Amino acid sequence: MAGTDFHLQSTPTAGNTGPLTGVHLLITRPVMPASRTAARVAALGATPYVFPTTIIEPPADGVPLAAALADLPRCYAAIFVSPSAAEMTLAPLGAAPRKLPLGLHVYAPGPGTAEELAARGVEAVEIPESSFDSEGLLALSSLQAAAVNGKRIVIFRGDDGRELLREALTARGATVSAVTAYHRRAPNTPPTGLLELLRGGQLNAISAMSSDAISHLVPLVPAADRPARLFNLPVLASHPRIAATARAAGFHQVIETPAGDAGLIATLLQRADSELPHH
Template sequence: MVVRLSLPLSGAGVIVTRPPGTAAALQRLLQRQGAEVVLLPGISLRAIEAADVARRELGVAARADGLIFISPAAVKFAWKLLPSLRLLKRSALCAVGQGTALALARAGRRNDVVVPDSSQDSEGLLAMDALRGVRGQDWCIVGAAGGRDVLAQGLRRRGARVRLIEVYRRAAPRWSRLHFARLETAPKPLILLVSSAQALANLATGLPAGLVLALRAAELVVSSARLAGLAREHGFTRIHVAESALSPALAAAAVQALARHRL
C-alpha cells in the first residue's frame, strides 16, 4: 500500500458501519482524504412484509397535521411505498436530523421541512416551535419498529394524537469471512464510525471476541452525545463526537480523531 502522507487520513483504516447500499458517498469522501476504508455494516435495513398496510397508513398520514420522518431510510422506504407523498401540502413535515432533511430534499421537499436547530435527534426536534402547540392535533411518525419512543411520548404529553407507521425494519447485518479478513488486515490506527445505537450494539455483541477487542481499541467517532454514552457502556474509551451523522461531519471528526491519536 502506498501511504500518501499529505492527506489527512493517510495511513489509517477507517471502518464504515452504515447499512449495505448506503455507504458509497462516505466511502468516497474518506478515500479522497487518504483513508483505507473497511465496510463493516452494523445493521441491515429491509422492507416490511405488510407493505399494503403501511401504504394505507401513509395515505391516512397524508391528511395528518404533522408528519415526522425519523431517518433517511424512513424517507426512502415511505416514498417507495407511496410516491405521492412528495405532493403533501397540508401536513407539517419534520425530520430528525440533517441527514433525514437531506433525504427529503432529494425526494422533492426542500424548503418546508422542520429540522432541529441544535441537537440532531428527537430531543432537538421536540424543542422546535412547530412541535409545541400540538394539542388536539394528529401527528404521524414514520420509521421502523424498535426505535426510541421519545418523540411519541413527548407529543402525547403535549396533547397530540400520535400514530406510528412502520415502513421498514432493522435487522442484524450479514457478515462473512471477507468482512472479518478486511478488518483484521486493515492498517492501524483504526477509526470506527458509528451513527446508530443498534449498529453499535450489534458490533459490540455480535462480532468474534478478538475483533470486538480490536474495535474497542480503535478511535471511535459517533454522531451524538447519546451514542457516546452508549459506547462507554459497551467498553469503548477513545470516543469522539461528530457534529452530526452527515458524511462531511463524520469525515471531519475522523480527521480530528487521527490527529489527536498521533499527538
C-alpha cells in the same frame, strides 16, 4: 439494496491523496447511506470499508405504511426519524421525486435524514435547532402544544423506535400514529472480510451513527479478538447515546462527533493527524 446482507466492501483510492490519506475507516451504516459516506471520505484521501452492521428490510406488513401515506393530506406533520425511514417510506412512491402534500410540516431529527428526504424531492424539511434527536425536535416551536393540539401527526420509524416522540406529542394534544416503515436486524453474512481487516491491523477508526451499529458489531467479532483488535480502535460516534453504547460495550477511545457525514468529516480532519494511528 434494502433487505440484503453485504460482505465487506472497500472503496478503491489508488492514487487518491488528500487530508485524510492514511485513515482506514470502517463504516457501519446501512448500505445506502454508507455508500455516500464512503464516497465523501474517499474524496479526501481516506480508505473506507463498508460493512453494514444493520440490515434494513421492508416491514412484514406493508398495509399500515400504505394507509399512512394515503392519509398524509389530513395530517399536520410527518416525522421521519432516520435516513432509513425516509428511504423506506418514500420508496413505494416510485423512482421520480414526489412532493408530499402542500402544507404538511415535514420533520427530520438531523441533517442526514433531511439530506435523504431532499434526495427524494422533499423540500422545506424542519430540523432541530439544538440537539439532533427527538429531544431537539420536541423543542421546536411548531411542535409545541399550541401548534399541535387537535392535529394529526404521523411518525415514520423502525419497528423498535423510541416512544419519546409519540408520547410527548400525544401529551401535547396531538393524535399520533407511529408507523413501521422498516425492520432492522443484524447481518447474517459471515464477517470474514471484517475479521481479516481486524486481525491484519488494517483499520484505524470506526464510524458509528446509531447505537445498533455498535450492538450489532461487537457480537460479530469473536470474544478472543475483541480486546486487542476491536476495542482498541477509536469509535467516532455521532450522538452522546451512541458514544455511551460504545463505552458500555468496551471501546476504550470514543470520540463524539457532530451529526451526519459533515460532522464525521470535520472530526476526522481535526483529529486525523494527532489521534488516529496511521497506516
